[in-house]
Every structure is written in structure tokens, then in C-alpha cells.
Amino acid sequence: MTKSRKLKIGIDNYGLYPLGLNLLETMQWAQNNGAKGVQFSGLMLGKGETVSAADLRDIKKFAVDNSMYVEWGGGQHVPYDTATWEKKDILAVNKKAAEEAEILGTRIVRSCSGGLFRWDPKSPKIEILLQEMARSLREQRQMLRDHNIILAIETHFEFTTFELLKVFEYCEAEPEDYLGICLDTMNLIVMLEDPLLAAERILPWVVSTHIKDGGLFLESEGFRVFPVELGQGVVDLQRIIQLLSKHDRDINLSVEDHGGDFLIPVFDPVFLSKFPDLTVLELSRLVNTAKKAETSGLPPAVKRENWYQVCEQRIRNDLHNLENIMG
Numbered sequence: 246m247t248k249s250r251k252l253k254i255g256i257d258n259y260g261l262y263p264l265g266l267n268l269l270e271t272m273q274w275a276q277n278n279g280a281k282g283v284q285f286s287g288l289m290l291g292k293g294e295t296v297s298a299a300d301l302r303d304i305k306k307f308a309v310d311n312s313m314y315v316e317w318g319g320g321q322h323v324p325y326d327t328a329t330w331e332k333k334d335i336l337a338v339n340k341k342a343a344e345e346a347e348i349l350g351t352r353i354v355r356s357c358s359g360g361l362f363r364w365d366p367k368s369p370k371i372e373i374l375l376q377e378m379a380r381s382l383r384e385q386r387q388m389l390r391d392h393n394i395i396l397a398i399e400t401h402f403e404f405t406t407f408e409l410l411k412v413f414e415y416c417e418a419e420p421e422d423y424l425g426i427c428l429d430t431m432n433l434i435v436m437l438e439d440p441l442l443a444a445e446r447i448l449p450w451v452v453s454t455h456i457k458d459g460g461l462f463l464e465s466e467g468f469r470v471f472p473v474e475l476g477q478g479v480v481d482l483q484r485i486i487q488l489l490s491k492h493d494r495d496i497n498l499s500v501e502d503h504g505g506d507f508l509i510p511v512f513d514p515v516f517l518s519k520f521p522d523l524t525v526l527e528l529s530r531l532v533n534t535a536k537k538a539e540t541s542g543l544p545p546a547v548k549r550e551n552w553y554q555v556c557e558q559r560i561r562n563d564l565h566n567l568e569n570i571m572g
Contacts (some may be wrong), residue, residue, distance in 0.1 A: 251349065253314055254567050257455055257501040260560050262551035268300055272307050272315075279562055282314030283455060284499040285425075286355040287398075300349040308349075313496050315345055316453055317346040320356030320396050323374060323403065324381040327359040330367060331378075336385055343392040352395050354451045355427045357474060360402030361507075362525070363519040366453030371519065379415035386416070389423040397427040397453045404508075406434045406520035413450065414570035421494070425452035428489075431459035431479050434470050435507050435547055437520050439530045444485045451492065455501035456567060458482060460543040463535040471506035474559060476566040479534050483570050498571075500563045506554035532547040 253544045258271050268275060268285065275283050319342040321335045335358075342354045364367040369377075382396070389396055398409060409426065418424045428451045435442040444451075458478035462469045477483065489496045510516045517523070547555060 252498050253281040254568040257278045257284045257286050259497045260502045263556050268304050279549050284316040285319035305349050314348050315484045316353040318355040320354040321358045322398050323358035325418050343394040347392045353397050355396050355397045357399045357401050375420055379412050383416050395425040395452050396491045400409045400429045400432050402435050405443050406443045420449045426450040427453040429455035429550040431457035437523050440480045456498045457501045461535045461538050468509040473544050475563040502563055504547040505549040506546040
């Protein structure tokens with residue numbers, strides 16, 4: 246049996262967007278608050294900066310000097326403009342992100358292309374999206390290998406773990422090669438997956454994380470899902486982290502937290518038909534979880550527009566709570 250290991254706890258920069266920090270300031274915030282690294286899953290440069298090679302080298306030096314990890318973002322995997330559903334060439338986007346990550350000295354580039362496709366009646370059928378995604382990623386294989394990059398596709402509001410495994414098969418990819426998974430532990434619920442079962446399903450491919458807890462309520466229109474402070478929600482973080490700690494590679498635990506909520510209209514048969522891999526077991530587990538949450542005293546969702554008021558303290562709490570969860 247593979248021995249479990251202590252994993253590094255850090256942050257994803259998304260939760261700190263309201264502060265308008267630049268890259269180095271984000272690293273300093275992380276260090277000052279006990280985090281061991283930063284995943285820059287996206288950039289919102291609040292002071293008008295552009296990212297230069299010199300900036301990236303400064304971040305790399307700061308990380309090395311302070312024994313911190315850095316993971317990069319900016320990747321995409323759906324070759325469509327999701328506002329218009331016109332075809333889009335994402336090679337240049339991913340090449341730029343790969344070149345930046347290479348300067349940083351990290352193999353990880355997190356990829357996200359939007360989401361909530363099943364909520365949009367104008368979106369192409371999921372199987373078409375999967376096929377076009379696989380075609381595009383196969384064409385990028387050598388580029389990513391040349392830069393020694395793993396494109397870490399986030400378990401976002403785009404595809405289920407069942408579907409992502411199909412894409413890896415279509416791409417004839419293997420774990421640790423050029424494609425992987427950024428495991429967002431709460432987003433799995435939005436895609437009607439039990440977080441623990443989904444983590445077990447996709448585990449060989451996981452190379453990075455968004456550690457996020459969630460609230461889950463059953464309403465008249467369906468499930469209501471929203472982020473909550475780590476340890477206060479319905480995600481079995483302890484068991485998921487135990488799985489990750491026995492992985493063949495060291496996986497960093499990047500806390501991601503934010504405001505907002507998501508309605509999943511599970512009583513709509515047309516919507517539900519868009520999840521062909523959904524099993525009775527998995528759906529029943531989510532229903533049972535939601536029923537238990539009714540009496541568990543879950544904290545309310547934070548509105549997106551109010552996130553700026555609580556983001557720093559909430560992420561500090563998340564870091565502290567995650568240390569306790571790990572034991």
C-alpha cells in the first residue's frame with residue numbers, strides 16, 4: 246500500500262480578486278497567512294500590470310526562497326467561443342500559458358473554458374463538444390510536451406468526470422503526460438456527482454486541486470449549491486484528502502473560495518437527460534446529503550457582490566480549518 250504523505254496547503258488567487266493584488270503581492274499575502282503556495286488559476290491584474298518574463302522570474306525566485314509552490318493558469322480546453330458558440334483556435338492561448346509556466350518552473354497549467362453549458366439551450370450537444378475538445382487537445386500534445394506542461398482541466402461546470410475520462414481516451418493520453426485534472430471538490434456537486442465517488446473515479450489523473458467545501462439544499466426547483474467555509478459543508482474533504490495523500494505524486498491543496506450560488510434544476514427531465522452517466526446511486530447520495538443538510542445548520546451563501554467584505558478572513562479561516570482536517 247502506498248504510504249500517505251503530508252501535502253502542502255496553499256491558495257488559489259481567485260478568492261482574493263477583490264483585493265486587486267498583483268502576482269508578487271499575492272505570493273506575499275499567502276506567505277503572511279501561512280500558505281505554502283499559490284495557484285494562479287486566472288489573472289485579474291487590478292493595477293493595470295502586464296505579466297512579463299521578469300515578473301515570472303521574480304515569482305519563481307520568491308517561491309524558491311520561501312519553499313513555496315506555484316501553479317499557473319490561463320489555459321483553455323473547449324475550442325469554442327462560449328458566448329457565440331463559434332469555433333475558436335485555443336492553441337495560441339495554451340502556448341502562451343505553457344511558455345509562462347515554463348519560466349515559472351511549474352508543470353501545471355490549470356484550464357477552464359467557462360461552464361454551465363447544460364444550462365444554455367444554444368450550446369452544442371455534449372458529445373460534439375467532447376469530440377472537438379479531444380481533436381484540439383491532440384493537436385496540442387507535442388507543444389505541451391515540448392514545454393513539459395500538464396494541462397490540468399478543472400472539474401468545473403463543463404463536463405463530468407465520466408466525460409473527461411472519455412476525452413483522455415479519445416486523446417490516447419496517459420496520466421502524467423500532457424493532460425490532467427485540477428480537482429475542484431465542490432464543483433463536482435454542481436455536475437451532479439458525489440464528490441468522493443468522483444474523486445475516486447478521476448484520481449489517477451489529478452495533478453492539482455481547488456479544495457472547496459459546499460452547501461447543498463433541496464428546493465422546489467432543484468438543488469441549491471454554494472461555497473461555504475472549509476469544514477462547514479457537505480463535502481467529505483477528509484476522505485478526499487486521504488485519497489490524494491496516497492497518490493503517486495505530491496499534489497498541492499489549493500484553497501479556493503468565493504461567493505455566489507448555483508441552481509441545479511434536477512426536476513426538469515430535459516435538463517436531467519443531459520447527464521447520461523448519472524446513476525441512481527449517485528443521485529440518491531446527493532438527495533440524502535441535501536436532506537441531512539436541512540438540519541445541520543449550514544451557513545448561508547455569501548452573495549457574489551458581498552464577497553469583497555469577507556474574502557480575506559474567510560480564506561484565512563479556510564487555511565486554518567484545512568490544517569485541522571488534515572490532522
